[in-house]
Every structure is written in C-alpha cells, then in structure tokens.
Amino acid sequence: MSPLLEVANVSRTFRSGGLLGRREVRAVDGVSFSLDAGRPEIFTIIGESGSGKTTLSRMILAMVRPTAGTIRFKGNDVARIARRRDRLAFMQSVQPIFQNPFEAFNPLKRLDRYLFVTAERFAGARDRTAAETQADRALHQVGLSLAEVRRRYPHELSGGQLQRVAIARALISSPMLIVADEPVSMVDASLRMSIVTLFRTLRDSLGVSIIYITHDLATAYTISDRIIIMRQGCVVEAGDARRVLNAPQHPYSIQLKSAILSPDAAGDPDRLRLRNP
Amino acid sequence: MSETAVLTVRDLRAHYVLSAFGINRSVSAVDGVSLRIGRNEIYGLAGESSSGKTTLIRTIAGAIRPPLRVLSGAIEFDFAGKRVAMQTATQSDLAAIRWRHLSYVMQGSMSVLNPVRRVRHSFVDFAYRHIGGDIREFLNAVRAHIGRVDLPPGVLDAYPHELSGGMRQRLAIALATICRPDFIIADEPTTALDVVVQKSVLGMIRSVQRELGSSMLFVTHDLAVHANLTDRLGIMYAGRLVEEAATAALFRQPLHPYTRHLVGSLPRIGATPPVTADLAGRPPSLADPPPGCRFHPRCPLAMPVCSEQAPDMRVVSDGHRVACFAVGVGA
Amino acid sequence: MGRTIWDLLRTNRAFAAGLVLLGLVMAVALLSFVSPYPPNDAYVVPPDVPPCWAYPLGTNSRGQDVFWQLSVAIRNTLAFGITVAAISRCLALTIGMVAGYAGGLIDRVLMSVNDTFIVIPLFPILVLFYFVMRDRMSWALLALVMACLGWAYDARLIRSVALSLRAREFTETAIFSGMSMRQVLLREHLPFVLPIVFSTTMNNINWSIGMEVTLSVLGFTDINTPTIGVMLYWANQHTAMVAGIWWWIAAPVALVVITFLGLFLLAVSMNEFIDPRSRLNRVRG
Numbered sequence: 069m070s071p072l073l074e075v076a077n078v079s080r081t082f083r084s085g086g087l088l089g090r091r092e093v094r095a096v097d098g099v100s101f102s103l104d105a106g107r108p109e110i111f112t113i114i115g116e117s118g119s120g121k122t123t124l125s126r127m128i129l130a131m132v133r134p135t136a137g138t139i140r141f142k143g144n145d146v147a148r149i150a151r152r153r154d155r156l157a158f159m160q161s162v163q164p165i166f167q168n169p170f171e172a173f174n175p176l177k178r179l180d181r182y183l184f185v186t187a188e189r190f191a192g193a194r195d196r197t198a199a200e201t202q203a204d205r206a207l208h209q210v211g212l213s214l215a216e217v218r219r220r221y222p223h224e225l226s227g228g229q230l231q232r233v234a235i236a237r238a239l240i241s242s243p244m245l246i247v248a249d250e251p252v253s254m255v256d257a258s259l260r261m262s263i264v265t266l267f268r269t270l271r272d273s274l275g276v277s278i279i280y281i282t283h284d285l286a287t288a289y290t291i292s293d294r295i296i297i298m299r300q301g302c303v304v305e306a307g308d309a310r311r312v313l314n315a316p317q318h319p320y321s322i323q324l325k326s327a328i329l330s331p332d333a334a335g336d337p338d339r340l341r342l343r344n345p
Numbered sequence: 346m347s348e349t350a351v352l353t354v355r356d357l358r359a360h361y362v363l364s365a366f367g368i369n370r371s372v373s374a375v376d377g378v379s380l381r382i383g384r385n386e387i388y389g390l391a392g393e394s395s396s397g398k399t400t401l402i403r404t405i406a407g408a409i410r411p412p413l414r415v416l417s418g419a420i421e422f423d424f425a426g427k428r429v430a431m432q433t434a435t436q437s438d439l440a441a442i443r444w445r446h447l448s449y450v451m452q453g454s455m456s457v458l459n460p461v462r463r464v465r466h467s468f469v470d471f472a473y474r475h476i477g478g479d480i481r482e483f484l485n486a487v488r489a490h491i492g493r494v495d496l497p498p499g500v501l502d503a504y505p506h507e508l509s510g511g512m513r514q515r516l517a518i519a520l521a522t523i524c525r526p527d528f529i530i531a532d533e534p535t536t537a538l539d540v541v542v543q544k545s546v547l548g549m550i551r552s553v554q555r556e557l558g559s560s561m562l563f564v565t566h567d568l569a570v571h572a573n574l575t576d577r578l579g580i581m582y583a584g585r586l587v588e589e590a591a592t593a594a595l596f597r598q599p600l601h602p603y604t605r606h607l608v609g610s611l612p613r614i615g616a617t618p619p620v621t622a623d624l625a626g627r628p629p630s631l632a633d634p635p636p637g638c639r640f641h642p643r644c645p646l647a648m649p650v651c652s653e654q655a656p657d658m659r660v661v662s663d664g665h666r667v668a669c670f671a672v673g674v675g676a
Numbered sequence: 677m678g679r680t681i682w683d684l685l686r687t688n689r690a691f692a693a694g695l696v697l698l699g700l701v702m703a704v705a706l707l708s709f710v711s712p713y714p715p716n717d718a719y720v721v722p723p724d725v726p727p728c729w730a731y732p733l734g735t736n737s738r739g740q741d742v743f744w745q746l747s748v749a750i751r752n753t754l755a756f757g758i759t760v761a762a763i764s765r766c767l768a769l770t771i772g773m774v775a776g777y778a779g780g781l782i783d784r785v786l787m788s789v790n791d792t793f794i795v796i797p798l799f800p801i802l803v804l805f806y807f808v809m810r811d812r813m814s815w816a817l818l819a820l821v822m823a824c825l826g827w828a829y830d831a832r833l834i835r836s837v838a839l840s841l842r843a844r845e846f847t848e849t850a851i852f853s854g855m856s857m858r859q860v861l862l863r864e865h866l867p868f869v870l871p872i873v874f875s876t877t878m879n880n881i882n883w884s885i886g887m888e889v890t891l892s893v894l895g896f897t898d899i900n901t902p903t904i905g906v907m908l909y910w911a912n913q914h915t916a917m918v919a920g921i922w923w924w925i926a927a928p929v930a931l932v933v934i935t936f937l938g939l940f941l942l943a944v945s946m947n948e949f950i951d952p953r954s955r956l957n958r959v960r961g
Contacts, residue, residue: 116539131848152856159852171845176867182853189854226627227394237853256393257566258610283540286612313614327541329569331611334596 070143072105072244072277073128078137079301080123096120096127097301098137103245105142108275110267112288112309114324115298121281124298125249128279129164130155141245160190163238167250169230173222179230180218182237183207190241206236209274210266228259235266239274246270247279252287264291285328289313297321349423350381351528351560352405357418359404362411372631374400376584376639377418379658382528382560387551389575389592390564391607395628397584398564402530405562406449407431407439422447424527445475448521450514450550452533457517458505464516465501472523487523493556494519494549511542515549522553529554529561536565547574568611572596577664580604583629583639586658590665600667602644638670646671694941701935705754708747713740715748715902727923734923737914745902746927752903753885753932756819760884761877763823764830769873772831773861776838787835793828801825802887806896813898818891822884830876834869841865878943882936889932904928 080096097120103111115121126132127139130146139146141162149155166172173179183203184196193199204214210232217225217233225233231251238246248267252260264287270276282288288295292309297320305318316322359375374397382388392398403413405420420431424446429438451457458467468487469480476483488498494515505513514534521529531550535543551574554561563575571578571592579589580603588601599605626643629635635642641651648670656668685692713720719739727734733742775786805821806813841847841864850860885904891897892905899906911917911924 116541156854159854164848164852166845166848168845172849174846174850174864174867177864182849185850185855185859186853229627234849237849257568258393258607261610261612264612284612285540286614289614290612323541325614327544328614329544329547329567329573330613331569331572331596331608332613334572334593 070105071102071140072142073103073279074138074140075099075101075124075128076138076140078124078127078134078139080120080127080132081135094301095123096134099124099296099298099301099303100137101296101303101306103277103279105244108271108277109293110271110278110280110291112292112295113279113281113298114283114285114288114295115281116283118300119298120301121298122249125164125247125279125281129162129247130158156189160241161244163241163243163246165231165234165238165246165248165251168254169227169234170222170254172230172234175222177221179220179222179225179233180214183214183217183233183240186237186240202240203236206239207233209239209270210236211262212236226259227255228263231255231263232266235263235270239270239276242274243276245277245279247281249281250283251280253282253284260287261290267291285313285324297324350383351423352380352382352562353419353421353423354378354380354405355419355421357401357404357420358416359400359409359413359418360416361400361413370632373634374413374584374631375404376634377655378581378584378586380579380586380589382562384527384560385555385558386576387554387561387563387574389571389578390562390581391566391568391571391578392581393566393628395583395631396581397631398581399532400584401581402532402562402564405431406447406530407434422528444471444526445524446527448524448526448529450517450521450529450531450534452536457520458513460505463502463504464508467516468501468520468523471520475524487519490523491516491519493522493553495545509542510538511546514538514542514546518546518550518553522557522559525557526559529559531561531563533565534563535570536567543570550574568607580607583634584631585639585655585668587640587669588665588667589658594662594665600661600665600672601669602646602671603640638668644671688945690941691945694938694943694945697934697938698942701750701754701931701938704747704931705751708744708751711744711747713744715745716900724919724921733927734921736911736924737916737919737921738910742924742927745907746931749902749904749907749928750931750935752815752901753888753905754935756815756888756903757881757885759816759819760822760826761880763820764827764880765873765877767823767827768830768834768876769869771827772834773838773865773869774857775831776835777842777857777861777865779839779842783835787832790828790831793825794832796825798825798887799890802891803896806891815898815901818888818897819884822887826880826884830872830880833872833876837869837872838865841868874946875943878939881939885932885935904932 078096078099079094082093082095083090084093085091101111103109113121113124123132127134128146130149133147141158146158149158173182180203183206184199187193187199187202191202193202200214207213207217212229212232222230252263255263267278267280268291271278280288280292289309294307295309295312296303296306297312297318298304299320305312305316305321312321313325316325357375357378358373361372361374363370363372376397378401380388390398390401400413403409404415409415415432422429422431422442424442427446429442458464459470465484465487469483473480473483476486484501488501491498491500496512496515496519500508500512500516508516517534534550535546538546547570563571565571575592577590578592578595580587580601582603588595588599588604595604596608599608629639629642635652637653638644638651638656641647644651650670656670658666658668660666661672685695708715717740721731721735721739721741723735723737723739725731725735731741731743733746735741736745771786771790775783802821805818809817847860847864850864855863888897888903889905889908892899892903893908893912895909897905899909907928908925911921914921916922916924
C-alpha cells in the first residue's frame with residue numbers, strides 16, 4: 069500500500085538574531101511517520117505549546133519548508149511545489165482547519181463566498197448554481213445547510229458553527245487529507261465533542277484521513293486511531309491510540325495523562341495531587 | 346448560611362450602553378444575579394462565552410467604567426467585620442481595600458507584572474503601602490512568601506519575560522496573596538497554561554487558599570477545573586445564574602437542563618463518548634434577549650410558562666438552587 | 677452607500693461641515709464651465725476694480741474678472757490634485773500590497789526602490805524638471821512626475837498593513853480556497869487597506885495642491901493655464917499687494933484654504949467610518 073503522506077526525519081530550525089549572537093530554535097527535530105493511502109485514519113499529534121506541532125502541521129500543508137528531511141504527499145516532495153498548477157493540485161487533496169474559527173474567515177466579508185470560490189476552483193462548479201449545490205451538500209455533511217449560512221458574516225455565527233463551516237469548506241474539494249490544528253480549543257466546551265465526533269464520521273463515510281493536532285488528551289482518546297506525543301520538537305511516544313493513552317510508557321506521556329483534570333473528581337480531596345513519574 | 350458571608354450580591358443588574366452613529370444599544374450583561382460566598386471557600390463561576398461572568402466579576406471588583414453601568418442591586422463585602430458596599434464606596438475606600446482585603450489573579454499574568462521592571466518592583470507597587478515598615482523587611486517577607494508558591498527567591502530579581510508562563514502565574518498568585526486578603530477574585534488564571542503546569546498551579550491556588558483562609562471567586566469556562574478545585578459552583582447563562590450547588594452535588598446530579606448538557610458533554614478518558622446531542626441554537630444576543638427564561642429557545646424541557654416568565658432561583662435541597670420551572674415540580 | 681452617507685451626515689458634524697465646504701468649492705469649480713469670458717483672455721473688463729455688485733470679487737490688473745478667473749483656477753487646481761492623488765494611490769497600493777504579500781526578495785527589491793524615492797528631495801527635482809522641460813512643460817507631465825514622487829511614504833504604510841494581513845488565518849483560508857494572489861489582494865485585503873488609502877488620498881491632494889501653488893507662484897510651471905498658483909504668480913508680477921489690489925490675492929488664497937479644510941474634515945470623519953474596527957462594531961450591533 070503506497071503511502072498517502074510520508075514524513076521522513078523532518079526538522080525545522082528557526083534562526084533569530086543578527087550578525088552577532090545568533091540563536092537557533094529547533095522547533096521540529098527528526099519527526100517521522102506515515103499515513104497509508106487505502107486506509108483512512110485519524111492520526112493525532114499531541115503536544116503542549118512549544119512542542120512543534122503547529123510548525124509540523126504548517127510543513128505538511130506546504131506553508132513552511134523543512135530545514136531537513138522530506139515530506140512526501142502521494143510520492144511528491146511537498147517542499148518542491150512551486151508552480152501554481154502543482155499547488156492547486158496539492159490543495160485539492162490537502163485542506164486545513166485552523167484553530168481560531170473567528171479568524172479563519174475575513175470578518176468584513178460574507179462566509180458563503182469562500183464556499184463558492186472553493187467549489188468553483190476545486191470542485192469543477194461552472195456557475196453559481198452548481199457552486200451553491202456543492203456548498204449545500206458539503207454543509208449538510210457537517211450538519212448545517214446553505215440556508216443558514218447564506219449571506220451571513222462570521223460574527224453572526226457561534227464558534228462551533230463557524231468551525232463547521234470551515235470543515236465544510238475543506239470538504240468541498242473532496243480532499244484525501246485534512247490537517248486540523250487545534251480545531252476545537254477555541255470552541256465552547258459543550259460543542260467540542262460534537263465537532264470531534266464529526267471527524268470520525270468524515271473518516272468513516274467519506275474516507276478522509278485526518279491529522280488531528282491537539283493538547284487535549286480527552287478528545288483525542290475518543291476519536292484517534294494512532295497517536296504521537298511531541299515534546300520540544302521530538303516524538304516521545306507513538307502508537308495505537310487506545311494503547312498509548314491507557315498505558316503510556318514515556319515519563320512525559322505519563323505526566324501528561326496524570327495532569328488531566330477529570331470531571332469525576334468532584335468531591336475527592338486528593339484530586340489535585342500530581343502523580344510524579 | 347448561619348455565618349456572615351464575605352461577599353453578598355443581591356439582585357445585581359448591569360448593562361453596557363453602546364452608541365455609534367446614532368444607534369443606541371443596551372446590552373444586558375448581568376440580569377438579576379444573587380449569590381453569597383462564605384469564609385474559607387472557593388466558589389466557582391462557570392459559563393460559556395457571553396454568559397456575563399466577566400461583567401459580573403468586573404462589577405464585583407469595582408472596575409465599573411462606561412460603557413458599563415450598574416442599574417440596580419447591591420454588592421457588599423464583609424471583611425471580618427469591616428463592611429464595604431461597592432455601590433457607595435469612594436475611590437479612597439476602594440484604594441484602602443484593594444489588595445489588603447480584595448485582590449485579583451487575572452488571566453494574562455503579563456498584564457499584572459510590569460514588563461519593564463524587575464518582579465520585586467511589582468510587589469512594592471502593589472503591597473508595600475498596605476504593609477509599610479522598612480522596605481528591606483518587606484522584601485524579606487516577600488521572599489518568604491514566594492517560597493509558599495514553590496518559587497526560588499531569585500525570581501524577584503528577574504524580569505517577567507525571563508520566566509515561564511507557569512512561573513509568572515505563580516507570581517501573580519503570590520502577588521495577590523501577599524497581604525493575606527479576605528477575598529480573591531480569579532479570572533481564568535490557568536487557561537493559558539500547559540496542562541501539566543495547570544495542574545500544579547491549581548494545586549498551588551488551593552493550598553494557598555487553605556493556608557490563608559481566604560475566600561475565592563474562581564471564574565472559568567472549564568468545568569473540569571471546577572470539578573477539581575471549587576467547593577461550590579454556580580452556572581451562568583446569558584447574564585443569569587441558573588444553578589448553584591456544592592460542586593460534588595452539581596456534578597453528581599445536575600438539575601437545570603443547561604447544566605445537564607454541559608456536564609454530559611465533557612469528554613473523559615477511558616470512557617465511551619457521551620451521546621448528548623448538540624443543543625440547537627446558540628447563546629442569545631444580550632442586546633436582545635428572549636423573554637422569560639433566557640434558555641427556553643434551546644431547552645428540551647421548555648413549557649409555555651418559560652417564554653412568559655423568568656424563573657427565580659429556588660432552593661431545591663440543602664445548598665442547591667435552580668432557576669427552572671421544570672425542576673422541583675412536585676418535589 | 678447612500679444610506680451610509682446619510683447616516684454620516686446626520687450624526688457627524690465634521691463630515692457635514694467638510695461636505696458643505698467642498699460643495700462650495702465644487703460649485704465654484706463647476707461654474708467655470710459657464711464662464712462668460714474665455715479664461716486666457718486679458719483686458720475683457722476694466723482693470724483694478726474693487727469688489728462690487730457688477731464684479732463680486734473685483735477685477736485684476738490684467739483686466740480679468742477675478743471671480744471667473746478663480747472658478748477656472750480652482751477647477752484646474754482640483755483636477756491636478758485629484759490626478760496626482762489617483763495615480764500615486766495606484767502606485768502606492770500596488771507596490772505596497774505586493775511587497776507585503778510576496779515577501780522575500782520581491783519585498784526587499786521593492787522597498788529599496790521605495791526608500792530611494794523617499795529620500796529624493798522633491799522640490800529641487802521639480803524645479804530641475806521645469807528647467808529641463810521649459811516650454812514643453814505641461815500639466816499632465818507635471819502631474820505624472822509628482823505622482824511618481826508622491827507614492828513612497830504611503831507604500832510603506834500599506835505594506836505594513838499588508839504584512840500583518842498576510843499573517844492572518846483568513847488569508848490562508850482564501851489561499852486554500854484557490855484564490856490567486858490578485859484575488860486575495862483585491863477581495864480580502866483591500867477592505868482593510870482602504871481606510872489608510874482614503875486618508876492618505878486627502879493628504880496627498882492637499883500636498884499636491886500645495887506643491888502646485890508653490891511652484892506656480894515661483895513661476896516654475898506653465899503660467900498660461902490659470903490655476904490658483906498661477907493667479908498668485910500674476911498677482912505678484914503686477915505687485916498687487918503694493919498696488920493695493922488685495923482682492924486678487926485674497927480670493928484664491930481663501931478658496932484654497934477652504935478646499936484644504938473641507939478635504940481634511942472629510943478625511944477625518946470618513947476615516948472613523950471606514951475603519952474596519954468601527955465597521956465591525958456597527959455591523960455587530
């Protein structure tokens with residue numbers, strides 16, 4: 069089975085400072101994993117701030133170039149995508165979902181426009197009616213409809229709804245891979261689970277692989293197939309999601325798991341004691 | 346409650362008046378909230394975006410500036426016999442109680458610590474005038490106090506940007522507790538912190554609070570934090586308090602439909618995902634709230650009376666209050 | 677659009693005042709099309725007559741009615757100012773937005789060119805231009821040269837806005853929706869950049885009119901076309917101040933000051949309206 073996405077020993081270093089006193093920050097250090105083409109899955113990257121997960125996601129989306137290693141999508145080196153035609157072909161298959169739903173859309177412009185443009189560009193819609201049909205279908209897949217979104221501005225919808233619109237937009241081009249960077253961290257807690265379970269539905273019914281990046285172990289447990297845990301640019305633990313989260317091996321993973329606050333702890337006087345590795 | 350409360354809020358109503366280009370809008374951010382916080386307890390306030398909890402703490406803290414206006418209601422503090430009514434307090438009254446009796450821990454610790462001066466200057470700026478005495482003795486006392494939050498005394502000589510987020514937040518806690526205040530307001534103090542750091546900072550908050558015997562109003566949208574820290578918990582929705590109970594009781598048996606939805610939709614590791622459906626709709630615009638109970642458009646238990654009258658907070662069992670017509674019926 | 681202007685008129689005094697002043701100036705400029713005397717003709721009326729009923733602003737020493745001269749002059753001056761502003765806005769927008777969006781080498785090259793233009797001393801260049809062109813001097817050419825010299829400051833301003841917009845997530849959403857750079861710049865970024873462009877346009881018009889008046893008063897332009905500055909030039913040539921023909925100087929100066937004021941008030945009040953933040957507040961309400 070040929071790999072859909074192959075991340076091979078990828079590193080990214082950021083240099084700062086002038087001629088005197090240069091400083092190097094290794095944001096991502098030697099990360100490797102791959103996703104298979106024929107088997108859609110939800111691949112979770114867990115990390116705190118500074119772990120390099122956002123930089124890694126940007127490299128996969130071809131927004132940033134790795135300083136070492138290669139990322140191959142369907143066999144093509146992602147960093148070598150230069151021509152507009154190649155870039156469009158890449159974006160047809162790989163789409164992002166960003167953390168802040170309120171920032172993902174231009175606050176001065178209507179939302180439906182993004183859906184129509186995506187449909188025209190990536191889904192072969194020849195005119196407005198065709199674009200609207202595509203947009204409506206994509207919105208239905210996320211539990212919304214075009215009637216609710218038509219002619220609306222971003223501030224008229226809630227964070228959860230906006231994130232669904234963002235997912236719908238990403239689905240219009242029928243991508244093979246969606247890279248979701250902290251998609252629910254800025255959404256109200258009561259809406260998170262429904263969006264997260266939506267990812268699972270997308271994997272099962274549409275065959276889309278999803279790279280789900282988060283710091284929240286609880287939502288990751290619910291939907292992930294495989295998981296890697298990153299710390300300061302390096303992968304500290306990887307494997308099947310349930311196995312890793314039920315019985316973490318690496319000290320950092322154990323620390324992460326013990327730091328989770330469980331809602332069932334209410335009333336337990338010992339609840340805030342950290343189990344040190 | 347037999348003993349006097351440290352904070353009593355009675356039927357507080359506050360709104361924002363926004364006016365631009367001839368259009369006047371009144372946003373009713375806090376609409377009839379009443380609560381009491383006793384001594385030596387951590388009271389949690391939970392609510393999602395636009396629930397009014399930020400406005401509520403601003404009003405309680407006395408940080409009332411246009412376009413925020415208090416319409417009616419009373420806020421009273423009782424600091425071991427010294428009573429302060431926030432409505433009638435003058436600037437000098439507020440200055441006298443600030444930090445000495447009432448202090449805050451805010452979300453962005455950088456906004457509390459002066460970024461261009463060493464950390465110890467912030468302590469001097471905030472607390473010295475209350476404690477007085479020789480400055481060197483004061484600084485020694487500060488060093489000892491820093492140890493309480495597990496920070497080395499050398500931290501006082503550093504600049505804020507040289508410290509990590511977790512260290513800065515512990516400093517903010519130390520800063521807020523140096524004068525041993527009776528009441529601490531904490532607004533999302535751990536939201537911006539990493540999960541591991543968050544747990545230790547929360548533990549810090551709890552131990553400091555226990556040691557000083559202060560009362561605390563802890564505001565966050567994160568219910569898991571409330572479950573692990575607070576003694577009592579109040580849930581706010583669209584500017585009103587909809588349920589209030591001891592934390593354990595609230596999680597064990599949430600009564601209000603909104604609380605049940607909130608508690609039910611929390612993810613848990615090692616458990617099958619909850620099957621609660623998404624609540625339809627979204628929190629109402631506070632500029633134009635629905636009549637009657639503000640939750641009724643989204644409520645699965647809505648009855649005709651819910652759209653006509655707003656339910657009052659009724660005591661259902663010991664320490665458990667709910668504002669809902671569908672609860673306590675027949676009880 | 678009409679409703680926003682009506683809203684502004686109703687609630688914003690500065691806007692209303694600016695509109696009134698500019699309306700006055702525009703009325704005078706438009707009247708030039710019905711002027712009874714051809715603009716360049718001299719000695720068509722008795723010279724040096726002070727303001728009176730027959731000649732509301734008096735006549736000058738060249739035998740021209742000051743009022744009708746003024747109307748042609750302000751029309752030409754305004755046209756000049758607007759042309760320079762239009763051309764230099766286009767330049768500033770294109771260069772600023774492309775530099776901010778593209779980054780890297782393109783940005784560095786464009787900004788080096790930009791900084792070169794900022795450093796060039798304008799006035800000596802314009803005077804030099806006059807001395808080189810002399811008789812072949814024309815207003816169109818002068819407008820073009822001034823436009824080419826007047827875009828640099830604002831291009832940097834626009835570039836900084838473009839840089840910050842590039843980093844925002846909705847730009848990435850637009851890119852992943854398949855929009856080309858041109859589409860992203862025009863449809864996503866331009867609404868944010870427009871307030872700056874608008875206020876710099878007013879400044880630019882004021883600046884170019886001021887330059888024009890300066891150059892013309894000194895005689896460094898085509899003095900046969902009546903503009904505000906050329907009127908003042910001829911007034912100085914005929915030593916109007918000494919001869920007591922004060923209305924010849926007062927009228928053009930007063931009108932150009934009214935123009936400046938009107939433009940300024942308009943810029944200040946419209947800016948508050950177009951600014952995305954206040955727009956968001958209004959839309960949200």
